[in-house]
Amino acid sequence: MSKCRRCNIDVLDHSLSCPLCNGVLEYDPVKDPESEKDFLDHSQETGEKSKSVMYPDITPAMRRMRFVIKLTIFCSIVVEGILILINYLTYSKVKWSALCGIGLAYACFSLIYSFRHNKSHRKKMLVQAIFIMPVLILIDYILGYTGWSIDFAIPCVIAMLDIAILVLMIINTSNWQSYILLQIYIIIICVILTILMLTGKFFKHDFFMIIADIMSALLLGGTLVFGDRPATTELKRRFHV
CATH class of the missing domain: 1.20.58 (Methane Monooxygenase Hydroxylase; Chain G, domain 1)
Known part of the structure; x- marks a missing residue:
């Protein structure tokens, strides 16, 4: 038997994620010791070598993503600086560089929030x-x-x-x-x-x-x-x- 700590429910089958919140389930042999053998058999069939669920190492991917975010922010700052300079040299009562800056800031915020926060869509x-x-x-x-x-x-x-x-x-x-x-x-x-x-x-x-x-x-x-x-x-x- 597996348990979802977030929803506080027990899951009777061999699901790896909670059907309500999609969170990772924890195996609890104390509540259902008879199913331990079935769970181990299921783990062997799915290629798992232990009771714990094995996940791939995402550290390299996270490093690349952090680099992309930092590069995007840096490029946005450089581009905005160039736009401010052009707007200053060709000023015609319209601060269009500020509009571009707002757009770049929102794009950076969306990028950071989308990839750095493990939230639902x-x-x-x-x-x-x-x-x-x-x-x-x-x-x-x-x-x-x-x-x-x-x-x-x-x-x-x-x-x-x-x-x-x-x-x-x-x-x-x-x-x-x-x-x-x-x-x-x-x-x-x-x-x-x-x-x-x-x-x-x-x-x-x-x-x-x-x-x-x-x-x-x-x-x-x-x-x-x-x-x-x-x-x-x-x-x-x-x-x-």
């Missing part, structure tokens, strides 16, 4: 979507702030995230319920932005924000209604109800 999607929102506002501010970042760009980011989640749920039919928590986070973001919209101080055009709210609400509502019991089980597991 769902969390990476959420973090990058949240991070790009102030980036868009900053770009709008540098260009003289006309409000396009809040009125159009941010609602479009939310709508695109909803579409991406829907596509991933259709593709990953065996684990579609794992996207429910991400949908809840999006709803929270929509609620915050909607409150700001209702104040009348931040949004000049609320049409796109309303569309984003409707899309997010329909996606979560449809997931809960058509997901039925698996969706309810996922919510209980996530919130420990």
Whole structure:
């Protein structure tokens, strides 16, 4: 018998990963000593020489990845320095080098976060979507702030995230319920932005924000209604109800 320490569940078969969180399982012969022989036989069949799961050495790959990240950051700094110099020598009341710098900074952040943090792609999607929102506002501010970042760009980011989640749920039919928590986070973001919209101080055009709210609400509502019991089980597991 194997056990997942994260979910605190026992797995009766010879799976190497938890069916809920995909974490590595630990073999526990104390709870089921009769299955120890079966486990060892299974280990021999799969080429394992011991009870512990053998993993390849990823140190060289990690070193190469760290080198690529450092090289990318260094090149970005050099390129931005050159762009600032060109912008200074050919200045025409447009600080376009700052826009390029923001883009390079976001690209470096995405690269570092994607490869250095052992997080699920769902969390990476959420973090990058949240991070790009102030980036868009900053770009709008540098260009003289006309409000396009809040009125159009941010609602479009939310709508695109909803579409991406829907596509991933259709593709990953065996684990579609794992996207429910991400949908809840999006709803929270929509609620915050909607409150700001209702104040009348931040949004000049609320049409796109309303569309984003409707899309997010329909996606979560449809997931809960058509997901039925698996969706309810996922919510209980996530919130420990």
